[in-house]
Amino acid sequence: MSDRHDRSTARQTSQRLGGSVSGVNSRDWRPRYLQLAEELRARIESGELARGTAMPSETELADSSGLSRTSVRNAIRQLREWGLVRAEQGRGTYVRAPRQRIRRRNTERYQWEKDRVLLDEAERRRTGGTEHDTGLTVDDLKFHAEYSEVKADEEMAAAFGLPVGTPLLRRVYWTSSRHETAPLSASYSYLPYDLVKGNKHLLSADYEPWPGGTQHQLSTVGIELDRIEEVVQARPPLPDEAELLDIEAGVAVLDVRKTSYDIRDRVVEIADVVFPGDRTELCFTTKLKRWNA
Amino acid sequence: MSDRHDRSTARQTSQRLGGSVSGVNSRDWRPRYLQLAEELRARIESGELARGTAMPSETELADSSGLSRTSVRNAIRQLREWGLVRAEQGRGTYVRAPRQRIRRRNTERYQWEKDRVLLDEAERRRTGGTEHDTGLTVDDLKFHAEYSEVKADEEMAAAFGLPVGTPLLRRVYWTSSRHETAPLSASYSYLPYDLVKGNKHLLSADYEPWPGGTQHQLSTVGIELDRIEEVVQARPPLPDEAELLDIEAGVAVLDVRKTSYDIRDRVVEIADVVFPGDRTELCFTTKLKRWNA
DNA sequence: GAGTGGTCTAGACCACTGT
DNA sequence: CAGTGGTCTAGACCACTCC
Numbered sequence: 001m002s003d004r005h006d007r008s009t010a011r012q013t014s015q016r017l018g019g020s021v022s023g024v025n026s027r028d029w030r031p032r033y034l035q036l037a038e039e040l041r042a043r044i045e046s047g048e049l050a051r052g053t054a055m056p057s058e059t060e061l062a063d064s065s066g067l068s069r070t071s072v073r074n075a076i077r078q079l080r081e082w083g084l085v086r087a088e089q090g091r092g093t094y095v096r097a098p099r100q101r102i103r104r105r106n107t108e109r110y111q112w113e114k115d116r117v118l119l120d121e122a123e124r125r126r127t128g129g130t131e132h133d134t135g136l137t138v139d140d141l142k143f144h145a146e147y148s149e150v151k152a153d154e155e156m157a158a159a160f161g162l163p164v165g166t167p168l169l170r171r172v173y174w175t176s177s178r179h180e181t182a183p184l185s186a187s188y189s190y191l192p193y194d195l196v197k198g199n200k201h202l203l204s205a206d207y208e209p210w211p212g213g214t215q216h217q218l219s220t221v222g223i224e225l226d227r228i229e230e231v232v233q234a235r236p237p238l239p240d241e242a243e244l245l246d247i248e249a250g251v252a253v254l255d256v257r258k259t260s261y262d263i264r265d266r267v268v269e270i271a272d273v274v275f276p277g278d279r280t281e282l283c284f285t286t287k288l289k290r291w292n293a
Numbered sequence: 294m295s296d297r298h299d300r301s302t303a304r305q306t307s308q309r310l311g312g313s314v315s316g317v318n319s320r321d322w323r324p325r326y327l328q329l330a331e332e333l334r335a336r337i338e339s340g341e342l343a344r345g346t347a348m349p350s351e352t353e354l355a356d357s358s359g360l361s362r363t364s365v366r367n368a369i370r371q372l373r374e375w376g377l378v379r380a381e382q383g384r385g386t387y388v389r390a391p392r393q394r395i396r397r398r399n400t401e402r403y404q405w406e407k408d409r410v411l412l413d414e415a416e417r418r419r420t421g422g423t424e425h426d427t428g429l430t431v432d433d434l435k436f437h438a439e440y441s442e443v444k445a446d447e448e449m450a451a452a453f454g455l456p457v458g459t460p461l462l463r464r465v466y467w468t469s470s471r472h473e474t475a476p477l478s479a480s481y482s483y484l485p486y487d488l489v490k491g492n493k494h495l496l497s498a499d500y501e502p503w504p505g506g507t508q509h510q511l512s513t514v515g516i517e518l519d520r521i522e523e524v525v526q527a528r529p530p531l532p533d534e535a536e537l538l539d540i541e542a543g544v545a546v547l548d549v550r551k552t553s554y555d556i557r558d559r560v561v562e563i564a565d566v567v568f569p570g571d572r573t574e575l576c577f578t579t580k581l582k583r584w585n586a
Numbered sequence: 587g588a589g590t591g592g593t594c595t596a597g598a599c600c601a602c603t604g605t
Numbered sequence: 606c607a608g609t610g611g612t613c614t615a616g617a618c619c620a621c622t623c624c
Binding site: 057058059073076087088089090091092093 | 608609
């Protein structure tokens with residue numbers, strides 16, 4: 001851990017590995033599958049292997065590199081972990097579009113959402129939270145929502161401070177851009193059923209997309225939020241998350257457990273939001289009190 | 294993405310995979326290396342393969358499971374990506390201690406650090422930020438610090454809003470518990486040299502551990518912080534990060550780019566803090582303004 | 587020197603995708 | 606159907622660790 005002027009580079013490329021390689025060279029001391037991986041990475045980044053196009057097949061690569069197919073597969077596994085290619089059974093291996101990291105400003109977002117509750121509906125409908133994040137309009141976005149009633153298991157009960165078995169409204173939703181396949185995040189939200197049953201619009205997915213977000217929905221049943229606590233962790237994706245978010249098995253997800261407290265200090269919503277780790281940045285701002293204040 | 298009553302489980306175990314497996318069964322439709330991986334996972338979680346002990350060697354596993362060594366290695370690769378085992382060249386593969394996730398409350402931490410600046414030194418010295426996080430005392434902790442002067446590259450210059458080539462003080466540090474090998478995080482911090490040169494204590498690692506943290510250090514040269522912005526992302530570890538933080542290549546790190554602004558709205562510190570993804574939770578709190586205020 | 591994990595080969599069969 | 610990636614085998618040599 002001595003020489004690291006390039007720490008910052010790691011944030012941008014997600015990778016920083018040795019010098020350039022112009023072929024699989026037996027004089028190089030690194031394993032040959034890694035040399036091949038880095039050569040292919042260079043060809044992708046130079047644009048020679050363009051985004052969306054098929055890579056040479058494994059047998060072709062084995063022939064052209066002089067390596068066995070096993071070694072070629074090791075190289076491709078490396079590229080997949082780097083998020084550079086996507087393998088599809090029976091079809092081929094494709095160069096991924098270079099992923100632009102989407103920055104989500106959570107701290108500002110929540111206050112913005114709260115302020116918006118006081119606006120009239122026409123105004124709210126114009127732009128929602130996702131549109132705020134992405135700069136896209138509602139016509140570019142495709143919503144998925146799924147509502148159900150469940151009973152609190154031990155973990156949820158503890159998180160809400162309610163008895164096990166308490167009815168909860170469970171909402172699963174994600175939003176995709178119409179021009180891209182994979183959603184930007186997947187969200188699993190839980191609300192105590194008793195809190196929201198006063199407004200029938202909250203109980204069914206038929207009314208989605210609801211203009212104004214969860215804070216507005218809660219305001220219709222008399223709930224004002226005081227603070228939101230978010231616990232961020234990185235973990236491997238579940239198989240279905242990998243599919244939904246279009247990430248390789250080796251790429252982590254950012255998992256945010258969001259807990260909302262109302263002004264009476266009750267937990268009124270718990271949401272698990274899952275982001276693809278290779279294209280998401282979460283931004284938090286901590287405002288500090290003045291010493292002389 | 295239909296049936297997900299177990300979303301929450303994913304947060305705790307980092308893994309949730311099919312039912313239990315009591316052997317590598319050819320009737321099972323899953324690949325046999327995965328069956329073996331899950332069988333071994335069950336044996337680890339049951340305690341049969343205790344933490345810290347060596348796994349059966351690859352050849353032993355090949356013999357006992359009736360699979361080839363290649364398939365056994367695939368299974369072990371899976372276990373490594375799950376963070377359950379650590380392979381050491383020439384020695385063996387060892388069961389990892391089950392990792393307790395450490396929760397780091399960033400939002401509260403920074404205000405706490407700021408408040409502490411106003412305390413006297415004896416008080417400050419009693420507990421530092423790391424001790425605050427971990428509950429350990431200074432005697433249990435081992436500090437590493439390394440200072441150097443560097444010139445701002447393009448990225449750093451842009452982040453600071455200063456010309457390329459501006460001298461920066463670069464500080465690399467990490468803290469380990471004396472009882473554990475791997476540090477909880479690694480930190481790479483940059484300060485404009487001109488800002489801190491007024492206090493020679495800030496320019497050398499000899500004075501570490503400095504009681505009071507960066508905010509106190511900055512206060513000695515007349516700087517008061519206004520806010521801290523943190524951008525969180527998940528990415529694969531660099532090879533040396535994997536070694537330092539004791540994680541497998543397949544496990545992601547949480548990378549936090551922390552930017553500190555002073556009350557004159559200058560960027561006064563930029564720090565990249567890297568956490569092992571398999572045992573870190575970052576907690577952020579967003580306090581919302583009252584509607585009636 | 588014996589044992590370990592890391593790399594590598596030259597095959598094979600499979601499920602899946604296109605035409 | 607031919608071609609693709611996914612799985613699997615039965616070997617081999619290497620660097621490394623420990624005795």
